[in-house]
Amino acid sequence: MLWCRFPLVLLTEQKPWCRVGVLFGLFFLFSFFFFSSHVCGRNISYFYNKRSEDELSMQGLKLFEGDIILPLERNALRNSSYRWKFPIPYILADSLDLNAKGVILQAFEMFRLKSCVDFKPYEGEPTYLKFEKLDGCWSSVGDLQSGQTVSIGERCDYKAIVEHELLHALGFYHEQSRTDRDDYVQIWWDEIIEGMIFLDDLNTPYDYESVLHYGPYSFNINSNVPSITTKIPEFNEIIGQRLDFSRIDLLKLNRMYNCTSSLTFLDQCSFEYINICGMVQSRQDGARWDHTLGKPGDEDHTLVGSCAGYFMHLDTKSGHAGQSALLESRILYPRKKEKCLQFFYRLNGSPQDKLVIWVKKDDGTGNVRRMEKLHTITADGEHHWKLASIPFSVQHKFRYGFQGIRGDPAKSAGGIAIDDTSLTETNCPTNVWHIRNFTSLFNSTSKGDYVTSPVFYSSEGYAFALQLYPHGRSSSPYTNYMGITFHLCSSPNDGLLEWPAGHRQVVLSVLDQDPDVIHRMSLSLSFTTDPNQLVYGKNDTLQWDKPSITGNFSSSCNCYISPGVGWNTFLTHRELHWKKFLKNDGLFIFADFEGRTMCSRSALPKAAGKGTREKKSCLVQRAAGQAGIPLSRPKQRDRACPSSVTATFQMAVFILPHVRCPKMNFLDSFEGVI
Ligand SMILES: [Zn+2]
Numbered sequence: 001m002l003w004c005r006f007p008l009v010l011l012t013e014q015k016p017w018c019r020v021g022v023l024f025g026l027f028f029l030f031s032f033f034f035f036s037s038h039v040c041g042r043n044i045s046y047f048y049n050k051r052s053e054d055e056l057s058m059q060g061l062k063l064f065e066g067d068i069i070l071p072l073e074r075n076a077l078r079n080s081s082y083r084w085k086f087p088i089p090y091i092l093a094d095s096l097d098l099n100a101k102g103v104i105l106q107a108f109e110m111f112r113l114k115s116c117v118d119f120k121p122y123e124g125e126p127t128y129l130k131f132e133k134l135d136g137c138w139s140s141v142g143d144l145q146s147g148q149t150v151s152i153g154e155r156c157d158y159k160a161i162v163e164h165e166l167l168h169a170l171g172f173y174h175e176q177s178r179t180d181r182d183d184y185v186q187i188w189w190d191e192i193i194e195g196m197i198f199l200d201d202l203n204t205p206y207d208y209e210s211v212l213h214y215g216p217y218s219f220n221i222n223s224n225v226p227s228i229t230t231k232i233p234e235f236n237e238i239i240g241q242r243l244d245f246s247r248i249d250l251l252k253l254n255r256m257y258n259c260t261s262s263l264t265f266l267d268q269c270s271f272e273y274i275n276i277c278g279m280v281q282s283r284q285d286g287a288r289w290d291h292t293l294g295k296p297g298d299e300d301h302t303l304v305g306s307c308a309g310y311f312m313h314l315d316t317k318s319g320h321a322g323q324s325a326l327l328e329s330r331i332l333y334p335r336k337k338e339k340c341l342q343f344f345y346r347l348n349g350s351p352q353d354k355l356v357i358w359v360k361k362d363d364g365t366g367n368v369r370r371m372e373k374l375h376t377i378t379a380d381g382e383h384h385w386k387l388a389s390i391p392f393s394v395q396h397k398f399r400y401g402f403q404g405i406r407g408d409p410a411k412s413a414g415g416i417a418i419d420d421t422s423l424t425e426t427n428c429p430t431n432v433w434h435i436r437n438f439t440s441l442f443n444s445t446s447k448g449d450y451v452t453s454p455v456f457y458s459s460e461g462y463a464f465a466l467q468l469y470p471h472g473r474s475s476s477p478y479t480n481y482m483g484i485t486f487h488l489c490s491s492p493n494d495g496l497l498e499w500p501a502g503h504r505q506v507v508l509s510v511l512d513q514d515p516d517v518i519h520r521m522s523l524s525l526s527f528t529t530d531p532n533q534l535v536y537g538k539n540d541t542l543q544w545d546k547p548s549i550t551g552n553f554s555s556s557c558n559c560y561i562s563p564g565v566g567w568n569t570f571l572t573h574r575e576l577h578w579k580k581f582l583k584n585d586g587l588f589i590f591a592d593f594e595g596r597t598m599c600s601r602s603a604l605p606k607a608a609g610k611g612t613r614e615k616k617s618c619l620v621q622r623a624a625g626q627a628g629i630p631l632s633r634p635k636q637r638d639r640a641c642p643s644s645v646t647a648t649f650q651m652a653v654f655i656l657p658h659v660r661c662p663k664m665n666f667l668d669s670f671e672g673v674i
Contacts, residue, residue, distance in 0.1 A: 066218075067138040068168055069148075082142030082171055083257065087118035089128035096133045099528040100157035102505045104131055106524065107162035109264070109426055114250050114518050116259035117170065129169060137161055139168040159524045160242035164211050167249065171256060175213035176228060176239075180206060185239070186229045202255050207248035208235040215240020237574050243512075244521040262518065266332050266339070268422040270302040270515040271310045278330040287325040287406060289314050292417075301344040301385045301419035302515045304584055311419035314404035316349035317412040328360065328401040331368055332423070334394060340428035341390045341400055342517075343421040347379035348414035352407020354378055355416050357390055360399040368399055379407065384436055385419070385584050387511070391428040422517040429509070429590035431456035433466060438587045441470060448474035455489050455557050458593040462501055463491035463547075465557065466508070466591055467564060476568040482576070484508060485564025486591075489557060490547040500544035502531025504595040510571055511588040513580040521579050523571055535563050 090108075092101050111117040122128045127145045137156035140148045150165050176185055184206040207213065208230060216226035216236055230236050245253070253259070269277035276291060292313040294300035303309030314325050347353055355377040363370040375390045400423065404416040433453040435441065441451060450473075453466040469476075469483035476483055486506050505528050512520040533543040541550055543565065551562040576582055 067136065067165065068173065069138065069140040079142075082144075084117075084127075084143045084170060086116065086257075087120035089122040089125045090119050091122045091128060091130040093130060093132040096131060096152060097157055097528065098503060099505060099526055100131075100133065100152045102507075102528070103157045103159055103526060104152065104162050106159045106507075106526075107166060110159065110163060110244065111166065112263040113265055113424060113426060114245060114262060115253050116257060116261065116263060117253070118263055129166075137165055139165040141168050141173065142171040143169075157526075158242065159526075160211055160244055163245060164242070167212055167253065170253065172212055172252065175207050175210040184208070184231050186231065187227065202252045204248050204251050204255075207246055208232075208238050209241055209246035210249050211242065211245055212249065213239045213241075238578065241521075243523050243575070243579070246521070247519050250518070264336065264425040265518060266334065266423045266425060267329055268420075268515070268517050270420050271300070271312055272302060273310075276312070280328050280330070282326040282328065285325050286323040287314060287319055287404070289325050289327045289402075289404065299584075301513075301584065304385075311417050312402075314406070314416040316353045316404070316406045316415040317409050319406055319409055321352070321406055321408050324403050324405040326358075326401050326403045327418075328399045329423070331397050331399055333397050334425060336425040337393045337395050338425060338427060339392050339394060339423060340426050341374075341388075341392065341421070341423050342428070343388055343402075344385045344419045345377060345388055346383065346385050346417040347377065348381055348383050349379055349406075349412035349416060350408040351379050351381065351411070353412065353416055354403075354405040354407065355418070356403040356405065357388075358401040358403060359392055359394060360401060361394055362396045362398065368397055374400075379416075384434075384586060385417075386434060387432060387588055389428040389432060420513075420515040424517060429592065430459065431591045433589040433591060435468065435587040435589070437585055438582055439585050445470050447471040447476070450485075452554075452556060453589075453591070455491070455559065456591055456593075457491070457493075458504070458595070460595055461491070461493035461497055462504075462593055463489040463493065463559065464591070464593050465489050465561060466589065467566075468570075468589070472568060478568055480573045481569050482571045482573070483566065483568045484570040484589075485566035486593075487551070487564045488544065488547045488562040490551070490560040494546055494548065499546050500529075500531045500542045501595070502529050502533075502544050504529045504593055506565075507590075507592040507594075508566075508570075509590040510581055511590065513583040513588070523575070523581075525567060525570070527565070 090104075092104060096104075108119045111119070119129075122130075126147070127143055128147045129150050130147060131150050131152055133153055134149070134151035136153045137151060139150045148169070150169055152162060152165070156162070156165075176187070180201065214228060216228050216230075216239060217223070218227060218240065221227075226236075228239065230239060267277070269279065271277070271291065274291060281289060289312045291310055292300075293310055294304070294308040300309040300311040302311070312327060341357065345355060347355060356373060357375040357377075359372050359374055360368050361370045361372060362368050374392050375388070377388065402418055406412075433456075435451065445451075448469070449471065450467045450469045453468070455463050455465050457463055465487050467485045467487065469485075472478055472481050472483045473485075486508070488501065505526055507524065507526040509522050509524040512522045514520045529544045531542070531544060535541040535543050535550055543550065543563065547560040547562040551560040553559070554561050571581070576587075581587060
């Protein structure tokens with residue numbers, strides 16, 4: 001109202017002294033606003049650096065809502081000139097941490113799997129995204145058509161944060177900036193620092209689950225007073241999630257860019273419908289897969305626990321030994337070479353029962369009939385649904401198939417079941433930790449207790465294991481969080497491997513078991529091993545040296561286990577039940593430890609009119625001897641977490657593993673094997 005009245009008085013007041021007074025008043029008012037915004041700007045910058053999530057203000061940059069550089073025209077969402085053409089050229093700057101480079105590439109894969117958004121190394125195009133490690137995580141909105149920066153700064157190297165910033169770059173603002181947001185959330189203006197704008201919603205419902213929604217404590221003045229609360233209270237614990245895109249994030253993204261298909265998704269089936277997704281059965285096999293409705297004690301995997309759903313089943317307690325049934329996909333047309341077939345299975349018949357996975361390729365004449373066996377699973381008699389991840393390569397049209405083989409019907413009391421299949425053109429997880437009967441594990445343990453995974457092997461031959469703390473480590477300041485640690489293990493390979501095992505990326509993921517692979521919101525966290533890092537509390541031992549030097553002997557694996565590194569804030573107990581992380585009371589954790597060199601060649605822009613120069617960007621450099629990385633005497637890193645930050649982050653959004661402390665504080669180096 002003040003803004004309306006002053007010009008009105010100025011125009012309508014007849015007395016000169018009054019006009020002078022009004023002009024003086026206006027001058028004073030403008031001065032006040034200018035001064036206060038300047039002061040506020042510094043305060044905001046300090047505040048974001050100290051207390052916000054992935055939203056940092058950078059000196060010299062005016063960031064809207066903490067992580068957005070506004071375009072000159074604010075309705076970038078509606079103006080198609082701000083939209084990108086695909087693939088989007090990208091540059092990974094040298095300033096980026098190795099882990100950040102890997103995480104950015106992971107985020108690209110998520111876009112390719114769930115939309116038509118694609119990326120390519122920069123080759124001199126006029127517009128591009130340059131990823132740099134600057135102050136905080138931020139991005140411009142839309143394609144500015146002149147090349148622009150996306151900052152992946154300290155504590156920003158998480159898949160969901162990169163997805164968040166890329167959604168800004170693709171033209172999206174925060175979810176709570178929608179025109180209708182007041183119907184769904186209460187913004188406590190007294191508790192917030194800066195205003196917001198209102199934007200188009202692309203005709204989608206308000207999305208509490210958006211990866212672009214802020215958490216309840218974003219931009220708050222008081223660390224324990226929320227600035228945003230939801231009108232439906234249950235969503236107070238949901239807003240601010242940083243797992244992955246929500247369904248509506250993807251709906252909006254695909255609407256804005258008219259995506260009609262994914263780039264790397266090929267097929268999936270939950271077998272809920274009688275057409276079984278176009279899969280076909282061979283008629284001459286003597287046996288047949290049945291489209292089977294689950295029942296209590298024999299549930300399907302898709303809808304288990306809620307109501308009965310369907311799965312495919314081959315009864316192996318009838319018929320004759322050796323009879324088989326083949327269930328084949330429709331003909332599929334690949335875009336890329338690598339494939340990952342994932343499905344859930346259960347073999348509870350005779351020990352001789354087998355499930356064989358085939359791929360049927362083009363034989364060179366246009367006919368898809370050249371069979372190639374990919375994998376054989378033998379019966380184990382267990383009643384749990386298990387997960388299979390089978391990588392394979394094929395470049396031309398093909399089918400994949402499931403062959404169930406009856407072993408010994410006289411000894412079978414069950415059969416072979418498959419459900420929730422998916423085929424993507426992505427890398428398969430190499431190590432899968434299936435934790436069964438999780439509820440009983442959870443209820444029988446307390447803080448400090450842990451369970452250890454089997455020993456896994458990386459593609460280079462490093463042995464490693466994980467330890468999961470269902471209620472957190474004893475020393476963890478957090479409650480209602482699971483903790484996890486990564487440990488190297490000794491193995492016969494150790495004499496052949498490089499030590500310390502630095503510059504390798506550890507990627508830990510918890511699988512959201514939603515049958516729809518595109519809408520899974522799996523958690524994925526990663527870090528890169530530093531060859532100079534010391535074992536906590538030991539000034540003469542390198543963290544990633546041989547486990548026989550750094551660790552203690554464990555009879556459980558008959559090996560030495562190194563001290564662990566991991567997260568106190570791995571997964572909240574609330575998250576565990578929000579998405580389908582737990583299904584059939586089983587939790588699946590994927591663990592990768594890879595030192596593969598992931599290089600991409602990019603042409604870096606030179607000064608205007610002078611063309612480009614080529615740059616090679618690598619995720620992982622080779623170890624010391626090969627890459628010349630000096631093994632200097634390392635220094636102990638400062639592990640202290642400023643108390644004010646800790647307090648804020650402890651109170652902060654439950655889902656954000658990246659918000660609670662500076663990086664090395666939540667990526668803790670733990671002392672010894674507990
Ligand atoms: Zn943002």
